[in-house]
Amino acid sequence: MKNETPIAIIGAGIAGLTAANYLHKQNVPFVLYEAGKKIAGLAASFKDAEGFSYDFGAHFITNRLAAAIGVSSECLLVKHYGEAVYLGGKIYNYPFGLVKIPRMTWSGIKSKLKGNGHAPESAAEWFRRSYGAALADEVALPLIEAWSGAKATDLSAAVGESLPGSIGKTLYLKAASRVLGRAVAIGYNREMPEGANVHHVYPEKGVSTLCEKLAEGIADKIKLETPVEEIIVENERVVAVKAKGETTEVSAVVSTAPANILAKLVKGTNTLEKFKSFRYRPMIFVNLRFDGRGLLPDTVLWFPENEFPFFRLTEATLSMPWLAPEGKTIITVDIGCEKGDEFWEMDEDKLSALCLEHLTKIIPGAKEKFLGANVLRTPIAYPVFLNEYEAARKDFEQSTGIENLLSIGRNGEFAHIFMEDVYWRTRKKVRNLIENF
Template sequence: MMETTNIHILGGGPAGLTTGYYAKKHGFPNFTIFEAGEHPGGNCRTLKIKGADCRSDTKQSGDFRFDTGAHRFHDKDPQVTEEVKNLLGDNLLHVTAPSEIFFQGKFYRFPLLLSDLIQKLEMKTLLKIAWEKLYSKQEKQAQNFAEFAVNQYGKTLAEHFLLNYSEKLWGQPTHKLSTAITGNRLKGLDLRSFLRSVILGTPQNPNHLDGSFFYPKYGIGMISDKLCEFIGEKHIKLQHRVNRLIHKNGKIERIIVNKGTDTLGSTDAQNDIEIPASIVINTLPLTLSMRMLEPAPPPELCEVADTIKYRHLVLCVFCLNRDAFSSNASLYFPSKEFPFTRLYEPKNRSPHMAPKGQTVIVLELPCYSDDALWNMSEATLQAEVWEALRQVKPLFPEEIIHYQSYKLPFAYPVLEVGFEEKVASLVAYFETFENLYLTGRSSLFRYLHLHDLFKAGKEVVEQITDD
């Protein structure tokens, strides 16, 4: 049965690759991953800037490496961690690097620490925070993220460190955002837990935020690279953009794929190939997949699909002729005066990410595709970001060895209040196709991480085996 089963996996990001990995492990000989881009790995890649491509007067040799956004591998699922350790061997480093928040000219520990706040915040602010906590009425169940943050932290702390930040990240007022945007990351970080940890000396931080984590020696993309190695080249078709899914009688009958898509994503219909579908595993964004279906889905579902959004990121990358910018894994910027939400310095995760004596920093600027930022010229973008960056630490233009930006589409599903029902109705529609399975962050519209995708890939392959 396995010999005759043909599996088509749409998308070569981590979701597609983990699915391919388990398909191979389960002994399926016939499976193909279709990836639109020139490289596999989706939003979880490591890019390399060759030292030699940079300014010729730098004396250092070696390459700069940066990930497509600040990534770490979360040790959340022992089986998945074991799998990743086996894949990477000695290349998986255990790293300890703290993170901080830059707010009103000062650096605060992240996750917030009471002792740190006491040292750095003004007395009147501290009194306000204590007052808000002591006299806060408790608290109906939060209906949105704004209510959740104020319930947990009190108004002042929430405004300082959470609400502005979240508005910048998601591009929506926080009363429109679901409490699900925390992804459980703020669990145990409320003011009561601060006090408990200070009085009892117990650790306050959920383990994936405390500054200790796994990270591959040459960047997070090593995980995708190792998955590809295991899967084998012949199963991965790059520059194969899936354009249409033709269905009939509750089955996906054919997949139309455009071969040789150019870097701008424009396609020449002459290069379309038609593939009879047997089993289809779709990791592509839910909204995109709706538009691919032929015949089109019911109009009321298309309307629902039009109301859900994804947030994109522009990354601004500076290679600098200085040993380090900071010692942090990540630095967060809640204030609106900074166009970026986060700065990350790859070298603080692995020393192999930059040449000796030099560093690279990556700034994340969230936006929608119709924002000016998404289409801004390189020169304007660089100038704006550089100007803001210089408010954080003294920096000199002559330190810039190389600059480039990088666009990361579909970085985050925007979890607005009420998104669950909308997504459930769309997913339920896809589930009516008997040979179609969904997995992946954008396809399921869930805030999934790498370890979740390993698990999901395994589950979907097991489901196919059972079916």
């Protein structure tokens, strides 16, 4: 590319930094705008004075991603990762433990025998057809509804279609995981193939290690505390960005902003208007610190029944023991909410007391073991695939509609993608952008 006008990248999280790192290596001029005081975005890490670490956002990193970025030696092996489901007061290993419940197995077989008719019109239909009515109605759909805040009948079938893998492959990878003594990545990357030698690792100092590596050598091109206020489009091409009141001419924009916010930032065209209605699910993460380890039966415990205010608990130390001091642990409670609802407004003490109250039903003596808590609230945790804007979402999957405007990253793509997907997809998209210039 001969053009000396820079490309503007919006957001210095893993996606924005991957784009910046790529452009830097290609000697393409760019400026990276970051609204916050420091880089890393959703991939930021915090460590408190007592030695507890908290990562905000994505936790799934593979050895392949670590190798690609060049941080594998700074990562530790994740020896185990597992999920379980709490159902009727009992705990079932996920997914194969649920096979022990005859009605679930039977309805699963029935749904397979029935075959396919027309294409499923909603997530509800997709899951009933793929998993059988019992597993869909008692486990999958309640979880999806709690997670998205929408009725499964209002959600697009694409929610299910993005779920991974065949049963045979999953069984093989699970067996490999057990024999090899490491958490083989099952369903946590979609861009690249799974295999017994692709497994989870985790940076000793938290996920921000990846961002710091990607940011090497480009510090002078990162503008911190500089939110982009407008993306100016003329004749259906981005020509400039406005930040801190100053307009800068740019050759393209690579944005990591949530799709609906991007649509609002763009001025001078109506092309992105239809993306303004995209919804993200706000989420509250309550990190509770406890004495002891192994308080949960596995790393993740799902709660499809609505007797709890949360739908998922995570004891990350069962996979990454170094995230808490020895003999102590953190349990993260995920509460789906809406901005301004009673949970969103609830103060930290009340939220942790509420969580603790419910946890005592699962962890005997939880209150006695409790050491403290902190709360993270995010208005944009997960994209919600509503059927009402499914056509627009499919368009957005292809492009923003403006040739020199890319939208990348988990929020930017409005897609259920994981960290490794973000890396490979971003590189591919940015390569295409500069090749097409």
